[in-house]
Amino acid sequence: MSRDPKKKPLTVDQKRYSELVNELVPKPxxxxxxxxxxxxxGVVCIIGQFFTDLYKISFKLSSTEAGNPAVATMxxxxxxxTGLGLFDKIARYGGAGLSVPVTGFANSVVASALEFKREGLxxxxxxxxxxxxxxxxxxxxxxxxxxxLIYAIFIL
Amino acid sequence: MATKLGKQTYKxxxxxxxxxxxxxxxxxxxQGPVGKYFDHVYTDTLAGERSFENAEKEMMTNACFTxxxxxxxxxxxxxxxxxxxxxxxxxxxxxxxxxxxxPYLGIYGACSTSALGLAISTMLVDGDYARLVLAATSSHxxxxxxxxxFPTEYGAHRKPTTQWTVTGAGAALVxxxxxGPRITYFTIGKVTDMGxxxxxxxxxAMAPAAAATMVQHFADTGNGPEYYDLIVTGDLGKFGHELxxxxxxxxxxxDLTKNYSDCGIMIYDLEKQDVHAGASGCASSAxxxxxxxxxxxxxxKLKKLLLVATGALHSQCSVxxxxxxxxxxHAVSIEVE
Numbered sequence: 001m002s003r004d005p006k007k008k009p010l011t012v013d014q015k016r017y018s019e020l021v022n023e024l025v026p027k028p029x030x031x032x033x034x035x036x037x038x039x040x041x042g043v044v045c046i047i048g049q050f051f052t053d054l055y056k057i058s059f060k061l062s063s064t065e066a067g068n069p070a071v072a073t074m075x076x077x078x079x080x081x082t083g084l085g086l087f088d089k090i091a092r093y094g095g096a097g098l099s100v101p102v103t104g105f106a107n108s109v110v111a112s113a114l115e116f117k118r119e120g121l122x123x124x125x126x127x128x129x130x131x132x133x134x135x136x137x138x139x140x141x142x143x144x145x146x147x148x149l150i151y152a153i154f155i156l
Numbered sequence: 157m158a159t160k161l162g163k164q165t166y167k168x169x170x171x172x173x174x175x176x177x178x179x180x181x182x183x184x185x186x187q188g189p190v191g192k193y194f195d196h197v198y199t200d201t202l203a204g205e206r207s208f209e210n211a212e213k214e215m216m217t218n219a220c221f222t223x224x225x226x227x228x229x230x231x232x233x234x235x236x237x238x239x240x241x242x243x244x245x246x247x248x249x250x251x252x253x254x255x256x257x258x259p260y261l262g263i264y265g266a267c268s269t270s271a272l273g274l275a276i277s278t279m280l281v282d283g284d285y286a287r288l289v290l291a292a293t294s295s296h297x298x299x300x301x302x303x304x305x306f307p308t309e310y311g312a313h314r315k316p317t318t319q320w321t322v323t324g325a326g327a328a329l330v331x332x333x334x335x336g337p338r339i340t341y342f343t344i345g346k347v348t349d350m351g352x353x354x355x356x357x358x359x360x361a362m363a364p365a366a367a368a369t370m371v372q373h374f375a376d377t378g379n380g381p382e383y384y385d386l387i388v389t390g391d392l393g394k395f396g397h398e399l400x401x402x403x404x405x406x407x408x409x410x411d412l413t414k415n416y417s418d419c420g421i422m423i424y425d426l427e428k429q430d431v432h433a434g435a436s437g438c439a440s441s442a443x444x445x446x447x448x449x450x451x452x453x454x455x456x457k458l459k460k461l462l463l464v465a466t467g468a469l470h471s472q473c474s475v476x477x478x479x480x481x482x483x484x485x486h487a488v489s490i491e492v493e
Contacts, residue, residue, distance in 0.1 A: 014351030020402060021352070021360045025395050026316050033313070082309050091311025092430075098311055107311050115307035118207045132310065 033095050040090075040097030048074050048101070071102055078106030083114065108132035158282055162376025164343050164369075168282035171338035174274075174490065175331045177446035178223030180215050181439070182297065182323030188424045190448040194324070195222045201298060201323055209243065212296035212325070216241065216252040219325040220292050227329065234258045234329075235286035238276055240269035241294045241438055242321075243303060248294050258290065267362075267391050268345070268467030269293040270326065270442040271486040275342040277330035278488075287332045294325030295437030304355065304472050317357040319393045319436035322423060326442025328450075337453045337461075341377055341489035345369040347469065347482045355468075355475045358483075359396025359420070359433055362466040365483040366392060367403035370464055373487045374410055381410050385458050388449070389485070390441030390465035391420035393434030419444035441465040445490075453492050461490045 010018065051070040055061055061069075081087040087107045091098045098104055109129055116128035130137065158166040179194045186197030196218060203211040216239065224231060237258035239249035246262050253260035265272035273291030280286040298308045300321040306312050330339070348368055352361035366389045374380055381387060381404075392400055397418040404410045419441045420434035445463050452458040465488075470481040 010351045014349075017350040017364060017403075018352070021357070021395075021399065024398055024402075025357065025360060028315050082311075085309060088309050088311045092314065094311075095313040099313075104311065107309070111307040111309035111311075114309055115302050132306065 036093055037095045037097035037100075040094030041101060042097070044074070044098065044101045044103055047077070074102050075106040078103035079110045082107045082110040087111075105133055105136060108136075158279070161341070162372070164345070164372050165341055165376035166279075166343075167341050167377075168278050168339065170282055170332070171340045171491075172278055172281040172330050172332060173334040173336045173338050174328050174450070175334035175336045176223050176227040176229075176329040177450045178219040178221070178226065178327045179443050179447035180219045180222065180325050181443055181447075182215075184297075184429070185322055185324050185423060185439075185443060188429065190423055190444060193448040193451055194443060195219075195447070201296070208296050208298040208302075209247065212241065212243070212248045212294050212299050213251045215296070215323075215325040216248050216292055216294040216327075217255045219294070219327040220252060220256055220290060223290065223292075223327040223329050227334075229288065229329065231256045231258050234288045234290050236261055236277075236280055236289045237292070238263050238273045238289060239292040239294075240264045240273065242266065242300050249292070252292065252294075256290075265465070265484060265486065266467030266469050267295070267436060267438050267440065268465040268484050268486050269438045270390065270445060271342075271463050271465035271488045272467075274328060274330065274339060274463070274488045274490075275344060275486055277328075278339045278342055281330055281332050289330045290327060291330060292325065292327035293438040293442050295322055295439040297321040297323045297437070300437060314432055315356045316432055317354070317359065317393075317395055318432045319358060319391065319420060319434050320424065320429075320431035321437040322391075322435045322439040322443060323437075324439040324443050326439060326446040328446050337450065337490045337492045339488055340491045341373070341487075343369055343373040343376065343487040345372075345485040345487070347484050349480045349482050352481050353475070353478065355470060355481065357395075358436055358468045358481070359391075359393035360399055361468055361481040362483040362485065363392055363396040363399035364403055365485040366390075366396075366400045366464050366466045367407055369485040369487050370400075370404055370412075370462075371408035371410060373462070373464075373489075374408065377489075381412055381415065384415060384460045384462045384489075386449070386460075387412065387416045387462040387464065388422070388441070388444065389416075389418045389420075390463075390467070391434070391436040392418045392466055393420045393436065394426065395433055396466075397421060422448070453490065456492070459492050463488045463490060
């Protein structure tokens, strides 16, 4: 028998109970959540596009060059809304529409930094800041490495 | 000394009195349907402190002093202080015990701590170890969120089964002599595991524990659910409440539909306050029982109450490692003559 708690089989009683729970407890409203995420995510992208165009026109940048300051602006906005205590309230409705774009990344970093500021600069803010964003960075780097490897082998 | 009834229930020979209670709550709880029954409602969840943990300590200490002040008893007269909370190493209780300077027994039953405290108080008082025992518990939404879930400002999406941790603290003073409602029975629960792993569905995880303790209590005492004017569980929430009713019927054929409610449903307006399935946290049962229901009993509107406080004994670590959520429930029968 496996010692991994995840693989421990359920007893008959437990199985019967989990069936009862599944029957009674409502599923999250997937369609509604998806529509809300689509709308909120779309709004975030429109705002991002606005800043890209603004930087293109005002600083005479190319589309690629204007992308970086536009992303920075979106990060700033996400961080600002988190600091003002508004981000989590909007995200209750927007869901993945706000958390998937870079605004969600900013929120996870700033929320952690704010939360742990009372534990001091080193053990609080410094080490806990990437508590949630850490996995995004880790898997971002891993993915980039794998894609880079594929690119190097097949395309170069 | 007590008489043991059946397997898990005890009947004290001289039922102790709950001579006073103290309840303090956060602003959000103050706006709820039973908010007007709390002794003090803070205007800010930080309660004038620099961290949420300190705020929780301030709340528990305030609840204890409020409880003692109402009956003009100084901490020096109290024999034991029993307290527990949700934070690691029950730090809120430790710091509150420091301020009270009363011999302290730390207890942990997660959200079942209110009934656990009353049960142990009864043992101490009825067993002649003490004349006065103060039992307290607390929880704080922001300190619990960051320990068990995410930073408070993190924009996480909440499932319909999610419950809202109550901010507040409650204390009860259990005495050998005096006036007030008396603790006539208590049933100590066993740890239950019905295979639930989802920490966002604690109501479903705790409902079987509540049902098991209730069924055992009814069987041990011979009093069915109809003996009580009201039966309340601690913090099962909307879905846990329904599951407990269903499980009680299948396990022992007891019908709870007439006089059974849940503190986690009573403390908030589920629709207007947008708390999804209801409340959770040690303070849920403590605030509703020591605030609202205790006053109802003093006013004679409620004579026989069964408090079944429910606790999920998981840690963040055990959940992340994939273990099931172990849960427990303790029942305390409180009656006025």
